[in-house]
Amino acid sequence: MSDAPVLRMESVRKTFGASVVLRDVDLEVAPHTVTALIGASGSGKSTLLRCANLLEEIDDGAIWLDSEEITDPRVDQDAVRRRIGVVFQAYNLFPHMTVLDNITLAPRRVHGASRAEAEERARELLERLGLGGKAAAYPDRLSGGQQQRVAIVRALAVRPRLLLLDEITAALDPELVGEVLEVVRGLKNEGMTMVLATHEMGFARDVADQVCFLDGGVVLERGTAEQVFGDPQQERTRRFLRRIVESGRL
Structure with a gap:
């Protein structure tokens, strides 16, 4: 596979x-x-993810997905989004639909999968994420953690090339x-390509191959988790991490 x-x-640039x-x-x-995006609230993490999925239109610059410039106005944005899975902090499950129907909706309606194929994939993922007995349940019968795991299953059901996770534990x-973090750890071990915005600093340090510290809409520092957390080069990064440590979150 290409590197x-x-x-x-x-x-x-986004304004x-x-x-x-x-x-x-x-x-x-x-x-x-x-890749873990860290930084204070309002630093641009969520907007970066929304731009990556074309949910927000950028004002300048360019974005590529697998060597295709997806910000080219001639590109079919819906086709791009079909290759990217997104999980938000608010779950966004349809309350009037069962877990199984929530998961199979996009594979059937958007990707053209048969009901049998979509349900087989959904049940397999539910089992893997410890939700095998919840297929017929409605979202309001699940805990917050279970709902978020269902949201992750829904994103994985379309076999995305890239998974974007926006403050999924907030x-x-x-x-x-x-x-929920254990599910993400398992996906990493399976080789899923992910970009996550998170305030869970210990988790970011443990699972991220690349950490980007955003401040005021700028990627102020980037590197391996060991570099950014262990030997940050920017004073603003050091100050941010010092506050995290003092609050007991790292």
Whole structure:
């Protein structure tokens, strides 16, 4: 398989009115690696992920997915999104549909899978993520951790090339965070290419191959987890991590 980046961003700029949210962002995500985006709230992490999935239109720069420039206006954006899985912090499950129907909707409606094929894939993933007995349940009968795991299954059901995870533990009770992070750890071990925005610093340090510290819409520092957490070069990064350590989160 090619070693070309699965995702590449070059000089990406995004504004909302007069506010510059992303400022000349460069990013490369190699196949089968995990990139963690860290930084204070409002630093641009979630916007970066939304731009990567074309949910937000960039103002300048370019984004590539597997060597295809997906910000080219001639590109079919829906076709691009079919190759990217996204999990948000708010689950976004349809409350009137069972777990199984939530998971099989996109494979059937968007990817053209048969009901039998989609359900087989869904049940296999539910078993893998410890939810084998929940296929017929409705979302309001599940814990927050279970709902988030269903959201991950839904994203995986379409066999994405890239998985984007946006603060997926932010809405969970502390005791439920671990079960969701363990799923992500398992996906890393299986070779899934992922970019995750997270406030879980210990987890980012343990699983990320690349860590990017964002501040004011700029990737201020990047490197391996060992480099960024163990020997940060920028004073702003050191100050951010010092506060994390003092709060007991690292």
